[in-house]
Ligand code: AMP
Ligand code: MN
């Protein structure tokens with residue numbers, strides 16, 4: 001079975017539109033796909049009859065959350081897209097994104113002496129409430145301020161840089177509650193990417209479980225075999241469900257193809273065992 005439960009479209013910072021991603025998933029002979037845009041489920045509005053697809057589409061989202069001053073990403077898989085609690089949670093995130101975008105634009109305006117940056121960045125995002133740092137990076141490149149993405153984050157948008165604004169995401173606990181209320185399964189996304197020591201990662205996972213979290217991405221993108229072995233151990237020890245996803249953003253990340261991650265270690269319990 002070819003399964004990918006973590007992917008992005010132009011609704012957040014992916015390069016393919018929802019329709020293009022769907023077509024690509026069909027061509028790649030996927031059996032199951034979850035579209036998990038950052039803080040948004042808008043992609044699903046563009047897929048009117050999921051039952052007609054040649055693979056199973058699992059409704060999903062990737063929330064940015066706050067835990068102990070860190071930004072932690074939580075996937076909600078198999079959510080009910082019509083859940084009022086889910087929609088309220090998303091609306092809160094959108095307000096955080098919009099507020100932060102205004103602050104980043106103000107900072108950049110002062111630094112660069114350019115007016116109306118927010119107006120220009122708005123045109124690059126799918127909608128106002130999905131504005132993220134990648135849209136600011138694209139703006140800075142197109143305005144000739146920086147030469148590439150790398151420079152945009154290094155000089156302006158990266159953590160602690162000149163136009164960095166600390167995000168105020170909803171807490172990990174509240175997001176997990178919101179995913180559970182919508183019938184979804186909360187999964188800790190790419191656990192090895194927060195650069196935590198294993199002790200601290202275990203603390204994070206304990207808080208995640210205490211709040212109602214149910215699984216972790218044992219396989220994320222093209223991580224090393226060592227990382228997979230550690231995450232398998234944690235997954236088994238804490239009796240969590242296991243998920244796998246590429247975190248596909250587009251074809252230019254040629255090392256990270258849709259549906260081509262390694263299979264889940266056989267001793268882990270796949271999250272999709274819970275879906276009928
Ligand atoms: P946001 O959710 O709006 O804070 O944007 C986060 C996204 O910005 C990440 O998913 C990356 O795509 C991108 N990003 C953040 N920091 C960097 C960085 N240092 N280099 C390249 N991309 C980055
Ligand atoms: Mn992203």
Ligand code: MN
Nearest residue numbers: 062073189190
């Ligand atoms: Mn993420």
Ligand code: MN
Nearest residue numbers: 006008062247
């Ligand atoms: Mn992602």
